[in-house]
Amino acid sequence: MKQLLPVLLALAAGLASAANLKPIDESGYSRLVASSRGKVLVVNFWATWCAPCRKEMPDLVALVGKYRAKGLEFVTVAIDEERDRKAVAEFLDRTKAPPPTFIKNFKSDEKFISQVDPRWSGGLPFTVVYDRAGRKAHVFPGEVNLKQLEAVLKKLL
Amino acid sequence: MTAIAAFATALFLLGAPGKVESIKATDLDGKPVEVQTSGKVTAVIFISTQCPISNDYNERMKALYNEFSPRGVQFVFLNANSTESSADAAAHARKNGFPFHVLKDANNVEADRFGAEFTPHVFVIGENSEVIYRGAIDDSRPADKVTKTYLKDVLGAALAGKPLPVTETKAFGCTIKRVKKST
Numbered sequence: 001m002k003q004l005l006p007v008l009l010a011l012a013a014g015l016a017s018a019a020n021l022k023p024i025d026e027s028g029y030s031r032l033v034a035s036s037r038g039k040v041l042v043v044n045f046w047a048t049w050c051a052p053c054r055k056e057m058p059d060l061v062a063l064v065g066k067y068r069a070k071g072l073e074f075v076t077v078a079i080d081e082e083r084d085r086k087a088v089a090e091f092l093d094r095t096k097a098p099p100p101t102f103i104k105n106f107k108s109d110e111k112f113i114s115q116v117d118p119r120w121s122g123g124l125p126f127t128v129v130y131d132r133a134g135r136k137a138h139v140f141p142g143e144v145n146l147k148q149l150e151a152v153l154k155k156l157l
Numbered sequence: 158m159t160a161i162a163a164f165a166t167a168l169f170l171l172g173a174p175g176k177v178e179s180i181k182a183t184d185l186d187g188k189p190v191e192v193q194t195s196g197k198v199t200a201v202i203f204i205s206t207q208c209p210i211s212n213d214y215n216e217r218m219k220a221l222y223n224e225f226s227p228r229g230v231q232f233v234f235l236n237a238n239s240t241e242s243s244a245d246a247a248a249h250a251r252k253n254g255f256p257f258h259v260l261k262d263a264n265n266v267e268a269d270r271f272g273a274e275f276t277p278h279v280f281v282i283g284e285n286s287e288v289i290y291r292g293a294i295d296d297s298r299p300a301d302k303v304t305k306t307y308l309k310d311v312l313g314a315a316l317a318g319k320p321l322p323v324t325e326t327k328a329f330g331c332t333i334k335r336v337k338k339s340t
Contacts (some may be wrong), residue, residue, distance in 0.1 A: 049209040050331060079329045081299060110296060113327040122293075123275035123332040142332055 023105035182260035205276040206249035208331035237268035275330030292326030
């Protein structure tokens with residue numbers, strides 16, 4: 001039983017994070033941005049199949065963790081298929097990405113991409129920073145320049 | 158300049174060129190290849206050996222090639238990823254039984270010229286050498302959920318001399334791994 005305990009705990013943690021991983025669609029994203037007004041919101045679009053996304057996630061998590069107490073909200077949106085939910089949850093667990101965490105459930109990928117930013121081609125990773133008024137303040141196409149992100153956060157917070 | 162303005166400027170500079178008279182690349186043995194576009198409908202597709210999205214389209218790309226190549230469409234499959242060698246691309250083509258040749262876009266010269274950003278990213282060049290379509294192959298990574306066959310429809314319309322059903326689309330994909338250039 002002692003040997004089984006860590007396995008069971010890990011399994012339970014995985015199930016918990018898988019349950020926390022919520023589907024998000026176009027209107028859900030609009031609601032998310034609207035409901036975050038009053039906070040600075042950082043949204044990171046990533047995928048388990050995207051190597052640069054996986055590489056930058058631990059650094060992003062560490063950086064945003066420094067500013068959460070000052071009113072920063074960090075949200076991840078996985079651009080994975082529903083069939084990959086388990087792999088998404090496991091990665092988020094491993095990197096200690098805080099909730100809320102989402103997985104795509106868009107009616108149209110193309111429309112969603114344009115909704116987030118008309119200039120976004122759909123390449124990942126992609127990170128958007130919204131100010132406390134819910135206005136788009138900065139976008140990072142490709143891997144985030146952490147120094148630049150930190151400077152943006154300091155200014156907005 | 159704000160970061161958003163800088164992003165917009167960068168994208169503008171990377172934007173697809175209006176006219177592409179020829180495409181220069183190397184075959185997977187390193188020999189230079191130049192493809193002329195005048196008088197033909199040409200489909201340029203940036204692909205990857207490692208990107209799961211690109212690989213999910215392998216069978217669809219083969220089907221498009223088999224359907225449209227005999228009808229006169231010229232296909233140019235380019236690998237612009239600095240992280241994937243010509244040997245990688247050759248092994249990948251063999252493994253997947255590609256009926257077409259893959260060319261290497263060393264230093265992502267053509268990717269920069271076209272403004273290609275991810276794989277698979279498609280550009281269709283009309284008979285007058287103008288870029289007439291840029292975007293996705295279709296609207297769904299899972300093949301069984303495709304509802305819009307963008308590339309197929311554009312090629313069909315271009316061959317028939319009909320108005321294009323779409324000229325630009327977007328899709329999620331793996332970013333092209335460009336060479337790091339000193340500034």
